[in-house]
Amino acid sequence: MKNIEEVIGKHSDSVRGRLVESVAMITKCEDLIVQHYNENQMKTPMHMSVGDESCVAGVVECFREDSYFFGYYRTHSLYLAVARDPYKFFAELLGKKTGSNGGIAGSMHMSSVADGLLNTSALVASTIPLSLGAALSNRLLKEKSYSVVFFGDGAIEEGVFHETLNMAAFFKLPILFVCLDNGLAVDLKGEARQGFKSIKNLVEGYKCEYVFSDNPTVNEAYGAAVQAKRLLSECGTPVFLHMGYYRYLQHIGIGDDFSETNASTFEKRNYRSLELHKKYLKKHPLEVAVSEMVAAGWEKSDVEKSIDRIADITLKAYSKALGDQFSSYGEAEGKVYFD
């Protein structure tokens, strides 16, 4: 198996550029949500992506052309990496007709079928079996080559994860299982929930290849995805891409665990350490992505200019969406509510 660095060495500059742009777009959109959520215009409960930007942007860049994507309720980074449309993103969060899903999906159910993001859902693990259906349909209809499903570490404790992995391994389906592992389900750590020894052992009990990438930079995440893609085509088995990352904010909402003003009433406090938090504050994915660009020979001022341009686009998208028409009950009828 090739070392991830060898793969990264082959990146074209345009891939590097797109990777940093994706991370910047996600970061700037999340920043705007943090700034404006308390104005109560966005009524949807927020499960923020702050921390997983690099993982998601790297995987999407590698699989974008030939895959169907599925996500879970932490949809922001996946939607923005796949659809790259901050206007439809904010319109959706604001409940507007012009949103990605007509304003009825909100933060937890965003999709963009035209771009290949078929479904996301608030129910833990519920889109994992859908990725199996898409993979079977890909095989029969020869539409896309891969089915890629993102989920949190908590989803592994759900029965449907094992059933899907079993069938995917048995039928040799090209599914990429992407586990975004922040070590937490709400405020419970893995050791307080899991009866198995390790995710790696568990996955390797199936006929499934395993790739691990811990807190990757966006280029490392891309490299891990390239490696996973090669295994998918060479081994003829599903692949499990296990990515560790640090969740900066609380499980839900825009607050972190440490500043009094940000405290949510939903989560208990003191379940993780301030020291660790401070460590990660020094290596936010966007700052790390910029440093990587500079190390690769790009002018820092050029990179910063392109990030400023993205900040401007996202702010204009938010302002425009604010002025749009609200969605209506009729929009939901036949889509969310059925007789």
Ligand SMILES: Cc1ncc(C[n+]2csc(CCOP(=O)(O)OP(=O)(O)O)c2C)c(N)n1
């Ligand atoms: C089937 C189901 N069971 C329980 C819940 C309640 N719930 C919401 S989020 C969550 C934790 C999931 O953690 P993880 O999968 O690791 O994702 P993360 O939030 O860490 O990204 C739980 C148990 C749910 N939404 N769906």
Ligand SMILES: [Mg+2]
């Ligand atoms: Mg988790």
